[in-house]
Amino acid sequence: MGAPTTPATTGTPPRPIPGVHPASRALTRPRRRLVAAAAALVALAAVGTGSLLDLRTPAPKPADAPADAFSAGRAYEDVQVIAARSHVAGSPANEQVRAHLEQQLRGLGLETEVQDTVAPEAGQLSGAAGGATVARVRNVVARLPGTDSTGRVFLVSHYDSVQTGPGGNDDAAGTSTILEVARALTTGPRPRNDIVFVLTDAEEACLCGAAAFAASHPLAADGGVVLNLEARGSTGPVIMFETSRNNAKLVDIFGRAAPHPVGTSFAVEIYRALPNDTDFTAFLDQKFVGLNSAYIDGGAIYHTPLDTPAAMDRGSLQQHGDNALGLAREFGGIDLTDLRSGHDATYFPVPGGLVRYPGWLTLPLALLAVALVAALGWLTRRSGRASNGRLAAGFALALVPIVAAPVAAQLLWLAITTIRPGYAELLDPYRPLWYRLAVLALATAILFTWYALTRRRIGPAALAVGGLAWLALLGVLLAVAVPGGAYLTTLPALAGALGGLVALRTRQTGPWPVVAVTAAAAVGVVILLPTVVLLFPALGMAMGGVAALVAVLLGLVALPVVDLLHPQAGGQRGLLALRARRLAVLPAGATAVAAVVLAGVGLGVDRFDAAHPAPTHLMYAMDAGTGQARWLSHESDPQPWTDGYVDGVTDVGDDFPGLGDAELRAGPAQAANLPAPKLEVVSDATVGGERTLRLRLTPQRVARIATLHVDTSTATVLRAEVAGRSVPVEPRDGRWGFGLVFHAPPAEGIEVTLTVRPIAGQVALRAMDASDGLDALPGFRPRPPAVGVVGSHSSEMLAVARTYPL
Ligand SMILES: [Zn+2]
Secondary structure: OOEOOOOOOOOOOOOOOOOEOHHHHOOOOHHHHHHHHHHHHHHHHHHHHHHHHOOOOOOOOOOOOOOOOOOHHHHHHHHHHHOOOOOOOOOHHHHHHHHHHHHHHHHOOOEEEEEEEEEEOOOOOOHHHOOEEEEEEEEEEEEEOOOOOOOEEEEEEEOOOOOOOOOOOOOHHHHHHHHHHHHHHHHOOOOOOEEEEEEEOOHHHHOHHHHHHHHHOHHHOOOEEEEEEEEOOOEEEEEEEEEOOOOHHHHHHHHHHOOOOOEOHHHHHHHHHOOOOOHHHHHOOOOEEEEEEEEEEOHHHOOOOOOOHHHOOHHHHHHHHHHHHHHHHHHHHOOOOOOOOOOOEEEEEEOOEEEEEEHHHHHHHHHHHHHHHHHHHHHHHHOOOOOHHHHHHHHHHHHHHHHHHHHHHHHHHHHHHHHOHHHHHOOOOOOOHHHHHHHHHHHHHHHHHHHHHHHHHHOHHHHHHHHHHHHHHHHHHHHHHOHHHOHHHHHHHHHHHHHHHHHHHOOOOOOHHHHHHHHHHHHHHHHHHHHHHHHHHHHOHHHHHHHHHHHHHHHHHOHHHHHHOOOOOOOOOHHHHHHHHHHHHHHHHHHHHHHHHHHHHHHHHOOOEOOEOEEEOOEEEEEOOOOOEEEEEOOOOOOHHHHOOOOOEEEOOOOOHHHOOOEEEEEEEOOOOOOOOEEEEEEEEEEOOEEEEEEEEEOOOOOOEEEEEEOOOOEEEEEEEEOOEEOOOOOOOOOOOEEEEEEOOOOOOEEEEEEEEEOOOOOEEEEEEEEOOHHHOOOOOOOOOOEEEOOOOOOOOEEEEEEEEO
């Protein structure tokens, strides 16, 4: 991109000065240039605002909304009942929640039942560190029979919460959404297809409820379409972030039938890289297809006591419901026999809808972008706007901000967490806005500084082509490695190259060059600005560098517009040139100052206080055999409150294999008056060197976990059964080479059958149970107001273990 090297107004022969952007070619007079810059920026700001407004959640509908509509006001009444308190799987509080769900669904006249069973986790996912994981689950399942069913639509959410919080959003949001969707559906004519409402148990523990439903419930036998509803925060748009494979038809229906379709094929790729799992995982096999949706902003409260109904953004709830109801009606009415396509779709949100195109276009489009950028470079050189050398330098130097911005963003966050170490335990700060803006200002400052330093020497045209070249090449790389994300750089590169070509070929004195590069930058804004905004909550500030990277890519696409902010390149001499250079430093300086100020405001605004406490992790473990007790914590750099309990790092794997994590911070604790879980021998028979032990493991408190481990130096485990169901015998590291983790154990205990080959004499077994009740322990000091509980599956846990030689 460039313009003739000599201003047309002078009659002198061409001089070899760095390429002038065509957009600024006709704008040698500073005022006209300024007007063009202002117009272009206003246009981009309008496009950007439109894109961001499109991500807003709908207004929550009141409780007296029409009966066939989804009302967040009505759904919220269920949220308050479900999330009145913590209701972990197996707890009395969860029994009450289940009773409420049954009553609500039966009240709608739906066939409702409870699937009560013992089930292993889906795959080998969450609890695998402690051993083979099993739970007693009670799923609430209701069916709205179709008139002429071609298949089944499953609306799925989990009704259990973590033990550390009431689950106001996670997942009372999904559960109450399903109740309200069921209500709305029963007001109209019956759908063509069966609609099944599946409220699962023990998702938080091991996805065991969903696994049990998918594997063994009669209604699941023929598979179907699964719509899973989740929340991993308290606010923000509902994002459809995961699909089954070969999703093109499903995505098309989503774009058509969801009233507020926010989703991107890039999210699927990101989600695969994150250590999260939902019930949807249990349905990801040949029988089922489906979509997984969640809102994820406000992640600071995730899995903490602060995840209360009051914390919920009812706009997010309304969006969950509008989309779920729209999709349930659509899937309820169409032929479900063939929803799998031959390919995945690329899709992303734009104002007014969801753009989608087949995944097989990804690589051809990426190669086309490379070809067009190459053509632009060739034309730029031929028109004399940049030499080969400058083009090469522009390409090489454009890599500098692409690398520097993410690195700087990570360093900024390192500095902020050094000042405020409590952030290390949070998914995202409570009020992350200022930090997010600081990262964006920092990325902009780096781009502007880089531009001010390179522009005079290399020239705007060569730098613009160099930036687009990186976007096009990244597009090819993504198309091969992460196809769902390739559109992020391919489409802006295509638009930038086309804009540049138009700018080169149109009359240089008219407005068209500015219009062309502004339109190209607008494509970049529409695609990349929502990405930046959605990436922050998705990855948290600890990975703010990714958002900074995308912001810089957006800046590179908009470089010709950015150039208009600078005085005309190459035209000035003497004092004018000096003034021009000084002016060029202005945007860089202003954004750098903004970055520092915004980070400072963030630190000032987002202080820890009673409503936004610093998260801490503490648990208690006692060996009932020796009477030795310990406080334990996951915190790598303990907060002052936790410091009062723990000091050095200890390996607890030998004493508490059921905890899964061997390395924890530990400190001495008073022994509490707590009995160990009882292990009784029901029968004991040895045949042909194989000893079969039938055992009953009974927790002595209301426990949420019971575990049983075998010292594999005393016996080799050949087979294992829990509640009559065989579990995989997979070796673990360490002394306790075989382990079994049972969530939500019933009060009457669990029957375990072990078939072992004894090595020498007695077999050593270690039993552990874990419950809540940390605050009743001797020596526990309540947390001060500004100290809170970290969102984790093990905080506040109280474990008692004992070895049984048999
Ligand atoms: Zn959860």
